[in-house]
Each structure stands twice: as structure tokens, then as C-alpha cells.
Amino acid sequence: KNQVEQSPQSLIILEGKNCTLQCNYTVSPFSNLRWYKQDTGRGPVSLTIMTFSENTKSNGRYTATLDADTKQSSLHITASQLSDSASYICVVSYNNNAGNMLTFGGGTRLMVKP
Amino acid sequence: NAGVTQTPKFQVLKTGQSMTLQCAQDMNHEYMSWYRQDPGMGLRLIHYSVGAGITDQGEVPNGYNVSRSTTEDFPLRLLSAAPSQTSVYFCASSYLGRGGRNTEAFFGQGTRLTVV
Numbered sequence: 500k501n502q503v504e505q506s507p508q509s510l511i512i513l514e515g516k517n518c519t520l521q522c523n524y525t526v527s528p529f530s531n532l533r534w535y536k537q538d539t540g541r542g543p544v545s546l547t548i549m550t551f552s553e554n555t556k557s558n559g560r561y562t563a564t565l566d567a568d569t570k571q572s573s574l575h576i577t578a579s580q581l582s583d584s585a586s587y588i589c590v591v592s593y594n595n596n597a598g599n600m601l602t603f604g605g606g607t608r609l610m611v612k613p
Numbered sequence: 614n615a616g617v618t619q620t621p622k623f624q625v626l627k628t629g630q631s632m633t634l635q636c637a638q639d640m641n642h643e644y645m646s647w648y649r650q651d652p653g654m655g656l657r658l659i660h661y662s663v664g665a666g667i668t669d670q671g672e673v674p675n676g677y678n679v680s681r682s683t684t685e686d687f688p689l690r691l692l693s694a695a696p697s698q699t700s701v702y703f704c705a706s707s708y709l710g711r712g713g714r715n716t717e718a719f720f721g722q723g724t725r726l727t728v729v
Contacts, residue, residue, distance in 0.1 A: 503655070533717065542617070542703055542720030543656075588655070592716060599644070599709055599716040603655040 501526040503591050503604035511610045516579055520607045522572040522589030530592040530599055534563055534574045537586040537606070546574070546587075579611045615639050619704050619721030626694040626728045634689040634724050636704030642719075643709045645687040646671070647679065649700040650723075656703065662687055663709060694728045701725050 503524045512518050524532070531550045535543035547556050549565040549572060556563050560583075562575045576583055589604040620635045638645065646661035658671030662681040676698060678690040687706075691698060704721040 508653070531716070540723070542705075542722055543718075544720070545717045548717065590718070599707070600661075601646075601658075601718060603648075603657075605653065605655040 501591075501593060501602045503589055503602050505587075505589050505604035505607050507607060508605070509608040509610070511612060512579055514579060514581060514611055514613050517575065517577050518579060518609065520574045520576075520587050520589075520609070522574070522604055524570050524572070524589070524591045524602070524604075526591040526593050526602050528593055529567065529570075530594050532563075532565060532572050532592070533590045534561070534572075535588040535590055537588055539585070543588055543590075576609075581611050581613060584609060584611045617704055617706055617719050617721040619702075619724055621724060622722060624724060624726050626691070626726065628694060628696060628728060630691075630694050632691050632694065634691075634702055634704075634726075636687045636689065636721060637685050638687075638706040638719070639685065640706060640719065641684060642706035643684070645681065645704065645706045646718075647677070647687070647689045648703045648705065649673065649698075650703060651700050659689065659702075691726075696728045699726060699728045 506521045533548045534546045537543040547563040560577045565572045586606040586608045588606045591602050617638045643664050647659040648656040650656050657673050660679040662668045668679050702724045705718045707718040
């Protein structure tokens with residue numbers, strides 16, 4: 500069964516500190532992996548996309564890594580800001596006859612405190 | 614572009630009532646889907662559609678119906694609401710990825726449904 504597991508479930512850090520969120524997946528056949536940010540009361544928004552051949556990708560203070568051999572990804576947030584408080588969801592895509600399907604992780608709820 | 618528009622944003626239903634959650638997108642995406650999000654759980658797929666006239670069941674389809682008469686609209690119908698359907702519902706759309714198209718999913722704002 501295709502699964503995406505995220506850790507930790509929740510995290511509290513002080514403003515300005517760094518943090519790393521983890522994602523393990525068993526989705527096959529792998530197409531791509533995205534990290535989404537979901538602010539409270541809003542829909543998820545894509546932060547980064549990783550394809551099979553990519554190891555690292557940055558988007559401002561967000562850096563995602565992918566190890567396709569161990570089926571692990573991480574999202575590193577540098578110099579956190581209060582606006583980073585949100586849920587971060589790892590989403591792995593696979594292809595079937597219908598097209599590109601999504602498998603969602605449970606998310607990590609991040610709280611950044613002043 | 615308005616993106617993905619969901620209505621209503623909030624709804625309270627009594628057990629046994631029926632209602633339709635609306636979803637519309639203006640990006641000409643082939644793929645549209647409905648998810649529910651419950652506390653401590655990831656988004657779970659209810660139904661999806663790969664084009665007008667084509668729908669299929671996801672992970673948790675029971676108690677819900679969908680139709681796709683146009684590319685733009687993908688309504689979700691609750692036939693007889695139950696307390697177990699209390700949840701936040703998200704509609705999403707994307708390209709299917711054919712020809713290397715970007716498959717980023719765009720989500721609506723969500724509908725918070727309470728069934729009492």
C-alpha cells in the first residue's frame with residue numbers, strides 16, 4: 500500500500516532558529532515529491548517539487564532534499580519566522596492508468612514562537 | 614485567474630440532510646479531486662475525475678457522490694449527512710502530467726462541515 504509518513508507530528512521552535520522536517524514514503528512507481536505549506540484555515544500551497552534525479556532544491560529559506568534510494572525526504576527551514584507557523588505536508592505522486600495520483604502524509608504542525 | 618473556488622466556506626447540517634459542496638476551477642485542468650481532512654490525519658481522497666464525464670472512487674467514497682459535466686466544475690454531494698462526515702473538505706485540481714505538464718495541485722480554501 501502506498502504510504503507517506505511524516506515526523507515529527509508537531510514542533511515548536513523559537514523565531515530565528517532552524518528546523519528539519521522528515522518524510523518517508525513507500526509510494527511506487529514514484530513520479531515526484533512535493534512539500535506543501537498549509538496555513539490555518541486555508542488550502543495547501545506547493546513549496547517545492549523534487550523529481551527522481553534531484554537531491555536538493557531550495558526556495559528561499561526552504562531547502563528540500565530527496566534520497567530516492569532510501570525513499571526519504573526532508574524540508575529544512577532556515578532562520579524561521581513567525582509566518583512559518585503552519586502545517587507542512589509531504590505529498591508523493593505516482594502514475595497509474597488515470598494519470599498522476601497523490602498520496603498525502605499526515606503533516607507536521609510547526610509553531611514558531613517569538 | 615481565480616484558481617480553485619469552493620463554496621460554502623462553513624456549513625452546519627442535521628443528520629440525514631443532503632447538500633452539495635461546490636468546486637470550480639478556471640485553469641483548464643483535467644484532474645479534479647475531493648479530499649477530507651480530519652484532525653491528526655492526512656488528506657484522504659474521496660472521489661476524483663480525470664476529465665468531463667469521468668469520475669472514480671478514492672480511498673473514502675462512501676456517503677458521497679460526484680459528477681463532472683464540465684471541465685470547470687466538480688460538485689460533491691452528501692446524500693444523507695452523518696456525524697462521521699464532520700470534517701474539512703478540500704477540492705483540488707491539476708494537470709494530469711501528460712507531455713511533461715506541471716502536476717502541481719491547486720487547492721481551494723476548504724469547507725468546514727459540521728453534522729449534528
